[in-house]
Amino acid sequence: MLLAVTDVETVALVNRYVTRLRLPTERLLVTTDRSTFARWLGRRVDASIGGAYAFSAAGNHLVLIHLARIDRTQLRAVEVVVAEELLHMRDRLDGDLRRHAKHGHDRIATRVAALTGASLEEIRGCLLPRERRPLRYIYGCPACGRRVARRLRGTWSCGRCARGYDPRFRLVLIGEAVAADQDDRNAVEAREMVET
Ligand SMILES: [Zn+2]
Numbered sequence: 233m234l235l236a237v238t239d240v241e242t243v244a245l246v247n248r249y250v251t252r253l254r255l256p257t258e259r260l261l262v263t264t265d266r267s268t269f270a271r272w273l274g275r276r277v278d279a280s281i282g283g284a285y286a287f288s289a290a291g292n293h294l295v296l297i298h299l300a301r302i303d304r305t306q307l308r309a310v311e312v313v314v315a316e317e318l319l320h321m322r323d324r325l326d327g328d329l330r331r332h333a334k335h336g337h338d339r340i341a342t343r344v345a346a347l348t349g350a351s352l353e354e355i356r357g358c359l360l361p362r363e364r365r366p367l368r369y370i371y372g373c374p375a376c377g378r379r380v381a382r383r384l385r386g387t388w389s390c391g392r393c394a395r396g397y398d399p400r401f402r403l404v405l406i407g408e409a410v411a412a413d414q415d416d417r418n419a420v421e422a423r424e425m426v427e428t
Contacts, residue, residue, distance in 0.1 A: 233257035237264050242297050245314040252347070253322045255293075260321070262295045269296035282359040283313040285320035293321050301359050308350045309358035315348045316340060371403035381409065 233250070237243050246262055249255075263269050270277045272294050273286055284296040295317045302309045319340065341355045367381035373390035380388070380403060393401040 234261040236268055237262055239264055241310055245311050249315050249318045253318050255321055260293045264297050264299045266298055280362050283317045285317045287324050303360045306358055308354050311348055312344055312350050312355050312358045316344045368408055370407040370409055372406040373401055374404055375401050
């Protein structure tokens with residue numbers, strides 16, 4: 233097992249659940265760092281996730297326990313994430329690839345509860361709330377005049393004037409707002425340009 237982990241609680245929990253789930257450790261790699269996990273995996277990893285399990289093309293079991301996203305004021309938060317990711321590994325070894333597909337998160341949460349003794353409430357509350365950037369940039373459509381607020385600068389066309397990205401209706405930056413966060417309704421009206 234490669235434990236690219238310095239956090240004492242995480243190390244102890246990984247060892248505990250590896251034993252309880254009878255997992256082989258020769259090809260198990262565990263990290264608490266998202267960029268390390270992304271490097272192992274060979275692609276980007278969503279910053280909002282609390283943990284991840286992947287079986288790599290090289291045949292390794294890759295586990296991310298994303299401490300930066302885990303609410304450690306909750307007593308069993310790290311334990312819940314460790315147990316869940318190692319359950320995914322158990323399922324992979326058992327050939328049960330479909331187990332989470334149909335019943336999704338409720339099914340795995342129930343199994344994590346049974347395995348750890350944590351309540352479903354503790355399981356649902358183990359991550360920190362997502363921080364969202366404010367809708368700071370105000371764009372306008374040169375054709376219909378519609379205004380759209382975005383969290384980041386970028387290139388979009390008007391969602392009302394064109395179904396896909398269309399440079400004829402490219403939104404123009406018309407200002408920056410200092411306003412408090414609002415919901416994303418306006419933002420989804422814009423069509424993002426796919427960069428290739
Ligand atoms: Zn428009």
